[in-house]
Amino acid sequence: MEIKDTYNTIAFESEETLLKEKNSKFFGYAFPISSEEELKPIIETLKKKHPHAGHFCYAYQIGTDTITYRANDDGEPSNSAGMPIYGQLQSFDVTNTVVIVVRLFGGTKLGVGGLISAYKTSAQITLESCDIIEKTIDIHYLISFDYKNMNKVMRVIKEKNLDIVTQEMEIKEETGLPIGIIEIKIRKKNAEQIADIFHSLYEIDIQIKE
Structure with missing residues (x-):
């Protein structure tokens, strides 16, 4: 369906x-x-x-x-x-x-x-x-990752031609290391498939933006 x-x-x-x-x-x-x-x-x-x-x-x-x-x-x-x-x-x-x-x-x-x-x-x-x-009805996701995994995330965004809404860096309090947070929007019918790709990547977190 x-x-x-x-x-x-x-x-x-x-x-x-x-x-x-x-x-x-x-x-x-x-x-x-x-x-x-x-x-x-x-x-x-x-x-x-x-x-x-x-x-x-x-x-x-x-x-x-x-x-x-x-x-x-x-x-x-x-x-x-x-x-x-x-x-x-x-x-x-x-x-x-x-x-x-x-x-x-x-x-x-x-x-x-x-x-x-x-x-x-x-x-x-x-x-x-x-x-x-x-x-289109779009779903917004927040992807967060350690800075060292930036290339991994950007590769998927580029390959799948995803729209970046916002992109920022923060310093993680526990480690003092930079983390990246990217908000993307995806057409509803493609959202689950894209989320699964990010879920399968090691050390990368993706959540629906409320």
């Missing part, structure tokens, strides 16, 4: 999109995010940009193996805004993404059906304007 180790996300934030429906304006935005904490400053920026808007509705999906999502109606009738937006995130199969639709009321009520349609369409045209890219 092949391990799924890719996911789709947006490359960068979208341009502003605009949908007009019975004099109401729906401004759509999409942003790449990796945690819920990133959402608050984005919404605050949009509130400054649209001081007269009544609703800042959004949905996000975060994660790859474990998915976290949220849909927020921000005062619109229940499930008339957040869930239609979230449905588009699912349709476009993107994660680590938030779509926010800002509504300026135009004086005519749209009804729940009209709202669902408007929020869905706004999210759709916003995601259509995005550059959707495929990324």
Whole structure:
């Protein structure tokens, strides 16, 4: 069984999109995010940009193996805004993404059906304007070794064309000798095989970075 180790996300934030429906304006935005904490400053920026808007509705999906999502109606009738937006995130199969639709009321009520349609369409045209890219799910490992074994480690890294994230030297307290610590990232489907190679090398320790 092949391990799924890719996911789709947006490359960068979208341009502003605009949908007009019975004099109401729906401004759509999409942003790449990796945690819920990133959402608050984005919404605050949009509130400054649209001081007269009544609703800042959004949905996000975060994660790859474990998915976290949220849909927020921000005062619109229940499930008339957040869930239609979230449905588009699912349709476009993107994660680590938030779509926010800002509504300026135009004086005519749209009804729940009209709202669902408007929020869905706004999210759709916003995601259509995005550059959707495929990324790999990577596992990060820390390799630690005595300095004398540096060549052994670097040979495997070179042969297997591994990505080095960080590389540093420390002095081991017990011996006063230098030790190397290298953080590497490996595609999930190759991770176990690479870890086994390092495990088989004498005097070299490899652990998943938490």
